[in-house]
Amino acid sequence: MAPTRKAISARGLGRRFKDEWALRGFDLEVEPGTVHGLLGPNGAGKSTAVRVLTTLLRHHEGTAEVAGYDVATQGSEVRYRIGLVGQNAAVDEILSGRQNLRLFGCLYHLGGRAAARRADELLERFGLSDSGDRPVGTYSGGMRRRLDLAAGMILAPPVMFLDEPTVGLDPRGREEVWSAVRDLVDDGTTVLLTTQYLEEADRLARTISVIDTGRVIAEGTPTELKTRIGGDRIDVVLTDGTALDRAAALVAEATGHPVDVDLEGRRLSAEVDDRVAALTRSVRVLDEEAVGVADVLLRRPTLDEVFLHLTDSGEHSPNTTTEVAR
Known part of the structure; x- marks a missing residue:
C-alpha cells in the first residue's frame, strides 16, 4: 500500500x-x-x-x-x-x-x-x-x-x-x-x-x-x-509548610524517587513505580512521623510539566530531535 x-x-x-x-x-x-x-x-x-x-x-x-x-x-x-x-x-x-x-x-x-x-x-x-x-x-x-x-x-x-x-x-x-x-x-x-x-x-x-x-x-x-518525565506521580499537600523538608525525605524513601518541593503550595511530588504500594507507604510513614497531610493525589504527569522539563532543562542538544517511539 x-x-x-x-x-x-x-x-x-x-x-x-x-x-x-x-x-x-x-x-x-x-x-x-x-x-x-x-x-x-x-x-x-x-x-x-x-x-x-x-x-x-x-x-x-x-x-x-x-x-x-x-x-x-x-x-x-x-x-x-x-x-x-x-x-x-x-x-x-x-x-x-x-x-x-x-x-x-x-x-x-x-x-x-x-x-x-x-x-x-x-x-x-x-x-x-x-x-x-x-x-x-x-x-x-x-x-x-x-x-x-x-x-x-x-x-x-x-x-x-x-x-x-x-x-x-x-x-x-x-x-x-x-x-x-x-x-x-x-x-x-x-x-x-x-x-x-x-x-x-x-x-x-x-x-x-x-x-x-x-x-x-x-x-x-x-x-x-x-512518559518523558516518568510515569505516575504522587502529590502530597501538607497542612504545615515548615515540615516540607522532613516530609520530602520520608516520601523519597517511600517512593524510591527524588521529590520535587513546592514551597508556596506546601506540595511534594514524586514519581512512583507501583501506585498502590507507593501511596500506602507514603501515607503510613507520614502518619507514623506525625506529619499533617491535607491531601494526597495519584496522577499522571501534565503537559505543563513536560513543557517545562523540555524547554528549561537543557535536555535537548542543538542538533538532536527526540521523537517518542510509537
Whole structure:
C-alpha cells in the first residue's frame, strides 16, 4: 500500500530576520484529518513557522509542502487549500456575522448567491444562526472566534492553521472554540494548532511537536510526551509548610524517587513505580512521623510539566530531535 501523503510536511526549514534565525532545521509532519499541536515558549518560532507554511513568509532553507503543494513554488495552490485563523479576530465588528461571511465569500470569488448560501451553512455549522444578523460587536469572545473559524472555512479547505485561537477567551469561550475545532476534524479537516495553553493541546491534539529556538525538540502523542518525565506521580499537600523538608525525605524513601518541593503550595511530588504500594507507604510513614497531610493525589504527569522539563532543562542538544517511539 502506498504511504499516505502528509497534510503538512517540512524538512530542514529555516527563516532568518537579518542575522537572527527564527527557524533553523525545523522538521514537521502532520497526518491528514488530525489536530497537531505546536507548542513552545514565546519567541520559539511557532508563529514564524505558521507564516512560512501559509506562504506569508518565504523561507531561506529547507522545503515545505502543504496539502501536497510546495509553499515556495506553488503558493497559489497552497493558499487555495488552507484556512488561517490568527491571534486577532479578522472580522468586522460593525457588520453582522452573516454579512461578514458573505463578504469573505465574495472576496473568494464565490458570487453573491453562492456566498449567501455558504454563509448560511457556516452560521448553522458553528452554532451562530440565531445571532447571524446581529452586529459582531455584540458577540462574546467565543462567538467571535467561532465566526473567525467559519470565515476560514469559506472554501472548506483541507488544512486549517489556528495560531493561538483562544488567546484572551474565558473558559466558556475556549470550550466553544474547542467544540468547533473538533467538528472540523470530524469532517476531515487537518488542523495545525499553535497554543500556549497546555490543556488545549492535551484536549485537542492527537500529536504534538514541542518547538524551542526555532526547531522541534520533541514530538509524540500527549501520553507519549508525558512518559518523558516518568510515569505516575504522587502529590502530597501538607497542612504545615515548615515540615516540607522532613516530609520530602520520608516520601523519597517511600517512593524510591527524588521529590520535587513546592514551597508556596506546601506540595511534594514524586514519581512512583507501583501506585498502590507507593501511596500506602507514603501515607503510613507520614502518619507514623506525625506529619499533617491535607491531601494526597495519584496522577499522571501534565503537559505543563513536560513543557517545562523540555524547554528549561537543557535536555535537548542543538542538533538532536527526540521523537517518542510509537
